[in-house]
Amino acid sequence: SQQGEEDPQALSIQEGENATMNCSYKTSINNLQWYRQNSGRGLVHLILIRSNEREKHSGRLRVTLDTSKKSSSLLITASRAADTASYFCATDPRMDSSYKLIFGSGTRLLVRP
Amino acid sequence: EAGVAQSPRYKIIEKRQSVAFWCNPISGHATLYWYQQILGQGPKLLIQFQNNGVVDDSQLPKDRFSAERLKGVDSTLKIQPAKLEDSAVYLCASSLEGGETQYFGPGTRLLVL
Numbered sequence: 476s477q478q479g480e481e482d483p484q485a486l487s488i489q490e491g492e493n494a495t496m497n498c499s500y501k502t503s504i505n506n507l508q509w510y511r512q513n514s515g516r517g518l519v520h521l522i523l524i525r526s527n528e529r530e531k532h533s534g535r536l537r538v539t540l541d542t543s544k545k546s547s548s549l550l551i552t553a554s555r556a557a558d559t560a561s562y563f564c565a566t567d568p569r570m571d572s573s574y575k576l577i578f579g580s581g582t583r584l585l586v587r588p
Numbered sequence: 589e590a591g592v593a594q595s596p597r598y599k600i601i602e603k604r605q606s607v608a609f610w611c612n613p614i615s616g617h618a619t620l621y622w623y624q625q626i627l628g629q630g631p632k633l634l635i636q637f638q639n640n641g642v643v644d645d646s647q648l649p650k651d652r653f654s655a656e657r658l659k660g661v662d663s664t665l666k667i668q669p670a671k672l673e674d675s676a677v678y679l680c681a682s683s684l685e686g687g688e689t690q691y692f693g694p695g696t697r698l699l700v701l
Contacts, residue, residue: 506688517592517679517692518631563630567688574619574688575644578630 481564481582489587494551496582498564499544505567507540508576509549512561521549521562554586590614592693594680600699606668609696613661613682619643621690622655622665623679631679637663638685670700 482497498507506525510518524531524540524547531538537550551558561583565576593612601607613620618639623631634653636644639660648655652671657663667674677697681690 508689510692515695515697517694518681518690520689520691523688565630574683574686575621575633575636576690578632580628580630 481562481579483582484580485583485585487585487587488554490554490556492554494554494558494584494586496549496562496564496584498547498549498579500547500564500566500579501545502566502568504542507538507547508565508567509536509538509547510563510565510578512563512581514560518563551584554584556586556588559584559586592680592682592691594678594693594696596696597694598697598699600701601670602701603672604669606666607670607698608664608666609678609680609698611663611665611680611693613663613680614691616684617682617687617691618660618685619683619687620657620663621681621683622663623681625677625679625695627676634665667698670698672700674698675700 480499488494506523508523509521511521512518522533522536522538524538535552540547561581563578563581565578595610620637622634624634625631634648635655637657640657653667655665677695679695680693683690
């Protein structure tokens, strides 16, 4: 079953604008991760935020996590055409001793030149 | 460092035929995952291996899907017989033992006619 739900499902912006994607999840987590998937390719890990963290930065990426609301957001600043991709949040529920990820349904981002 | 390798990249078969996918993880990665990604959805975990043992196969349709990881390195995923609804991208990922970040291969796109 899908744990996370991204919002919006699709987003179209102009190059240079900021893009914000949101993720909501259902159960307690140990960490939340964001992955990018270019068309026809595998997923690439972008950033990981732990349950005891509230905000994290990596280059043009900013991730926030609100465990009380079970939600996270991914902000891409100064977007580029190369950022066009699908973005997925994935949660590590840590229900047992194994590490596993449960992916959301993704946000399709289109950055227009 | 070489990434996760998968083959074939594309496969077209007719329903009721069988098909096999191959994955070679990143060297030294003890954990290997197979995901199914249906068009427009996020990846869904099918099976997780730790070395050559199965950690989680709760979402693997065992009446038609099988997977093995002999010698704890390469892995194969087989579907027999295939159904129309098996059309999807099959992604392989690997991680270090206890690693939280997963590294994905390019995937195998399967079309069942």
